[in-house]
Amino acid sequence: MRDSLGSVRTVLLLGGRSEIGLAVAERLVREGAREVVLAARGGAGDAPSVFKALGATTHSLDFDAEASGTHAATVTAAVELVGDLDVVVDAFGVLGEQAEYEADPLAAARAAAVNYTGHVSVGLAVAARLREQGHGALVVLSSVAGVRVRRANFVYGSAKAGLDGFAQGLADSLHGSGARVLVVRPGYVATQMSRHVDPAPFPATPGQVAEAVSKGLRGRATTVWAPRVLQPVFAGMRMLPRPLWRRLGR
Template sequence: MAPSSESDSLINATGNPSSLLLLGGTSDIALAIARRYARRGGLRVVLAARPGERRTAAAAELGTLGCQVSEVDLDARDHGSHAATIDAAFADGDIDVAVVAFGILGDTEQAWQDPELALELAEVNYAAPVHLGVLLSNRLKEQAHGVVVALSSVAGERVRRSNFVYGSSKAGFDGFYLGLGEALRGTGVRVLVVRPGFVKSKMTADLEVGPLAATPEEVAEATIEAVTAKRELIWVPTPMRFVMSGLRHVPRPLFRRLPI
């Protein structure tokens, strides 16, 4: 199958996809991305998330913005349900942009001492995104176009003592989607890995705001610009790239003394 289509050329030429899949449809960043695309009109959105008030409210909001919205059940830890989730997501046609946005932070100190919480973090933040990512990429290869946006984190670039269970799961996530982008070259499907720093969202509401903090809207704006520009990897905000570049080379004895 040729790695191009009318839908793909629409994204490349105007930056305006006709269909958007949110795997993690109640994520603040994912919804901010959907709102921005919705302003351009003619958008079909598939919200894949656990059923409940948050998903219902998100669907209603996007409906008021003129989107055609469908809701699909997603349970990250129920691996046996993932194929049905992806099938349902594609039931109404091709997907132009798919955002992998689900994840949990957990209690950072409890996570390395509670085996069940550690397992949950590993499954939700790494195993499920890998499983769903393979299922998703297989469908996108069949349609020969599309963009996967993987919402990663700078926490995975150099794992810190303060949140190493979470950070290790994001390191695996990040590595998988970077590799997936390489594997998909020539198929018409692209992968964009987004590495935000601290994001002021529901997930971090109880945490002290970190340096170079961003809002979901700022991450969404940078993500959409990167999709249009066919980027493969971005940091949000941009200066975070240089911060992490420096931190990656700090000797371990010094790194453990840093207040991060």
């Protein structure tokens, strides 16, 4: 539970090897969190040494995004380890390549399941727990790729669009419960997952995304963009005529 000053004490990271997710967790530890649960397929392995150096205790849980039937149990297991969940960071996903998905529809469907339906299952389980606690925040890593889907990555982008809409609806369902959802819309972030993708304008680092999340949590925001300039940029992109967007979206 949050301490008397309202600081975060416990963090559950779903996607325990995500570079962005780990950056968010580290930022929260630097701000006072003392218990971190890293949940990933097969377990998250050794936690980054910086967590221990900063005085945080870490735990590892097995978490399979595709095994929806186990998601509620994962949330329960995290609670058994650390008690109430102050912040849950939903950071798992796959990027892949559009050409590969078009050549292999089954692979595309599996990726879409990880990037959307897995979040629906675990998000509802987390929301139920936060509602029961009467406090806590679910941080959902969406993407600007879902704000207006480009032809160059429409399998990934459409899943992110669905996730973004789900997260907003989930936030509305928690209104008045004491719990909340923070939707995070990063642009291009240089990570191992995105190493095959050409950099886009207005890139961000995992640390910059973590800073945006921290500010959003402190300020009671419902949505944050990383970097913030992407909000007006995409407001304009939504207005582009479709033929022009089709050409730009290659």
